[in-house]
Amino acid sequence: MLKEIVVLSGKGGTGKTSITASLATAFRDRVVLVDADVDAPNMLILLDPEAKEKRAFTGGKKAFVDREICDKCGVCTKYCRFSAIDDGEVDFIRCEGCGVCAFVCPKSAIEMREVRSGEIGWAETRWGPFVFARLDPGEGNSGKLVTEERNLARDLAKRYGKDLILVDGPPGMGCPVIASLTGVDLAIAVVEPTLSALHDLQRVYSQASHFGVKVALILNKIGLSDEVSSSIRFFANGHDIPILAEVPYDEAVPKAMIEGISFLEHGGEAANSLRASLKSIEKMI
Amino acid sequence: MKIAIASGKGGTGKTSVALNLAVSASVDTVLDCDVEAPNLHIFFKPHWNLEETVFVKTPAIDSSKCDLCGKCVEFCNYNALAKLRDKVIFFSHLCHSCGGCSIVCDRGAISEVDRPIGILRYARVGDMDFWEGRLNYGESLAPVVISALKEKAEDGTIVIDSPPGNTCPMVEAVIDSDFAILVTEPTPFGFSDLKLAVGVVRKLGIPFGVVINKHGLGDDRVERYCKDEGIDILMRIPYSMRLASAYARGETWVELFPEMRGKFLGLFEAVRKRCLKR
Numbered sequence: 001m002l003k004e005i006v007v008l009s010g011k012g013g014t015g016k017t018s019i020t021a022s023l024a025t026a027f028r029d030r031v032v033l034v035d036a037d038v039d040a041p042n043m044l045i046l047l048d049p050e051a052k053e054k055r056a057f058t059g060g061k062k063a064f065v066d067r068e069i070c071d072k073c074g075v076c077t078k079y080c081r082f083s084a085i086d087d088g089e090v091d092f093i094r095c096e097g098c099g100v101c102a103f104v105c106p107k108s109a110i111e112m113r114e115v116r117s118g119e120i121g122w123a124e125t126r127w128g129p130f131v132f133a134r135l136d137p138g139e140g141n142s143g144k145l146v147t148e149e150r151n152l153a154r155d156l157a158k159r160y161g162k163d164l165i166l167v168d169g170p171p172g173m174g175c176p177v178i179a180s181l182t183g184v185d186l187a188i189a190v191v192e193p194t195l196s197a198l199h200d201l202q203r204v205y206s207q208a209s210h211f212g213v214k215v216a217l218i219l220n221k222i223g224l225s226d227e228v229s230s231s232i233r234f235f236a237n238g239h240d241i242p243i244l245a246e247v248p249y250d251e252a253v254p255k256a257m258i259e260g261i262s263f264l265e266h267g268g269e270a271a272n273s274l275r276a277s278l279k280s281i282e283k284m285i
Numbered sequence: 286m287k288i289a290i291a292s293g294k295g296g297t298g299k300t301s302v303a304l305n306l307a308v309s310a311s312v313d314t315v316l317d318c319d320v321e322a323p324n325l326h327i328f329f330k331p332h333w334n335l336e337e338t339v340f341v342k343t344p345a346i347d348s349s350k351c352d353l354c355g356k357c358v359e360f361c362n363y364n365a366l367a368k369l370r371d372k373v374i375f376f377s378h379l380c381h382s383c384g385g386c387s388i389v390c391d392r393g394a395i396s397e398v399d400r401p402i403g404i405l406r407y408a409r410v411g412d413m414d415f416w417e418g419r420l421n422y423g424e425s426l427a428p429v430v431i432s433a434l435k436e437k438a439e440d441g442t443i444v445i446d447s448p449p450g451n452t453c454p455m456v457e458a459v460i461d462s463d464f465a466i467l468v469t470e471p472t473p474f475g476f477s478d479l480k481l482a483v484g485v486v487r488k489l490g491i492p493f494g495v496v497i498n499k500h501g502l503g504d505d506r507v508e509r510y511c512k513d514e515g516i517d518i519l520m521r522i523p524y525s526m527r528l529a530s531a532y533a534r535g536e537t538w539v540e541l542f543p544e545m546r547g548k549f550l551g552l553f554e555a556v557r558k559r560c561l562k563r
Contacts, residue, residue, distance in 0.1 A: 009295075010321075010322050011295055011296060011322050011324070012294055012295010012296040012297075012449045013294065013295045013296005013297060014296060017474065039449075039450035039451055039452050039481075040293050040294050040449070040450055040451060040477070040478040040481055041477075042294070042473075042474040042477060042478070045473045045474060045477055060362060061362060079384070079388070081342075081382060081383050081384055082383075093456060093460075093488070093489070096381050096383065097362055098362055098363075098381060098383030098385050099360065099362055099383075099385060100383050100384060100385045100388060103360070103385065103388060103389060104388065112362075135451070135452055137451045137481050137482075137484035137485040137488060138451065138452070138456050138484075138485045138488050138489070139452060140452055140453040142452055142453075143425065170450075171295040171321075171322070171449055171450070172295075172321035172322055172427075172448065172449070172450070172454075173321040173322065173420060173422070174321050174420065174424075174425050174427045174454065175378075175425035177321075178378060178423070178425055192533075193533055194532060194533040195324075195327045195533065195534065195535040196300065196322075196324040196327055196532075196535075199322075199324060199327060200322045200324070203321075203322060203422070206422050207422045207423065210422045210423045211423070224529055224530060224533040225530055225533035225534055227534065228533055228534065251502075254472055254502055254503060257472055257473055257474060257503075258472065258473060258503055258504055260473070
């Protein structure tokens with residue numbers, strides 16, 4: 001049975017990508033890996049893969065005005081909810097591609113055209129097939145791109161006989177997170193012992209519960225604050241959230257990143273503690 | 286003067302820079318625009334004085350008037366409407382509130398109602414006005430909450446803590462700023478995300494500079510990149526367990542370590558000068 005796991009964090013920088021990479025190392029041969037942080041993808045840096053397939057992602061449409069026809073009557077400006085069109089000029093950064101302007105234009109001077117807003121592809125890596133995508137800077141529709149990535153990952157899992165899709169999720173709570181969360185079997189929240197991360201964990205937990213997804217924790221960077229670590233354990237206990245692993249603060253982790261490998265491949269205290277927890281993680285999935 | 290603190294990647298120290306800059310320079314207003322994961326309140330420990338709800342327009346379908354023609358479903362570019370055998374259903378988390386469905390409906394079956402998607406909260410913190418926005422669970426329209434939040438502050442010196450990343454929420458937070466401080470860390474991840482953030486602020490035409498946090502960790506590729514691109518490095522914050530632990534406990538650097546106050550005042554001066562030059 002194909003299982004899907006998403007690794008989330010709420011707050012960025014808690015070590016989500018480092019942990020996901022290490023889990024991919026541990027579960028190699030079984031896994032299709034997905035980097036769903038399409039806004040700021042980082043897994044590529046560790047894998048440096050050569051793409052097998054890559055194509056442009058057309059996230060949506062934008063309005064194009066035919067200047068010959070437009071008489072600047074201003075109806076489009078009045079109806080646009082995104083302040084994206086004025087005096088016959090479209091602000092592409094603000095345009096959401098809804099098509100209202102084209103519909104209301106009395107002269108039919110506006111056409112909606114598909115535009116590129118990023119790219120998506122996959123590569124063969126030392127941990128198995130890897131799906132990557134990237135939005136062009138300033139572009140939107142990240143949710144749709146994440147959904148396409150997950151579809152591609154399912155195809156690859158079928159094609160190569162893998163039973164696990166491991167998704168490095170985006171930070172935050174918005175559309176890409178929703179797109180990476182819906183319908184997965186387990187969300188692993190990576191949390192560091194800071195008050196900010198604890199606060200965001202509470203939001204991630206509520207969000208995942210809202211979508212009916214089971215949550216487990218990996219407590220990362222133990223040692224930053226014992227007091228906050230205790231608060232996180234207390235929160236997890238109180239909400240019946242299993243803690244899969246407690247990974248110590250270890251400078252081997254950024255060192256591994258600089259070498260372009262996972263910290264499990266690098267070795268060290270953090271690697272040892274994660275390795276010791278792999279059995280319990282496997283049970284959970 | 287609007288100063289946006291942005292980063293590309295999360296966890297680089299954006300909130301720390303926004304917080305310590307605001308406190309040391311006694312700015313007029315601080316806006317926590319990271320509405321998906323607001324964290325500044327942890328450090329300000331505010332007593333909230335005010336709370337407002339942020340609404341979006343959302344379609345309400347009167348099935349007694351709907352003849353299932355499907356025009357609204359066909360029009361919606363976000364797949365937020367779907368036609369079943371006997372009714373049209375609506376997926377609120379996909380809706381961008383463009384209002385198109387109610388315009389295209391010939392039968393007047395679609396009206397728009399207000400739907401809450403988040404809240405804004407206000408507190409007076411010392412001599413500063415502090416506003417934070419919060420997106421409700423399951424909602425995706427972060428930019429709407431950010432835009433409502435930004436309407437709360439027009440005058441004086443405003444510090445904006447932006448959401449991480451380089452897409453719509455970040456763009457909404459920084460778009461009309463006078464200056465953007467891009468916070469990064471000297472690691473491959475930090476470097477990669479910095480380049481993306483630089484791409485966005487350049488596209489938006491906002492003057493910017495870089496603050497390197499956790500300086501001493503990692504390597505010098507961020508420094509080399511900034512030098513090659515002619516980007517000013519405005520400040521370097523040392524990689525230190527002492528600073529990381531203070532942050533973890535929700536404490537403010539410039540209040541704990543007097544030497545940090547001078548450094549952040551220096552950062553503020555550097556930004557102010559660059560804004561005046563424009």
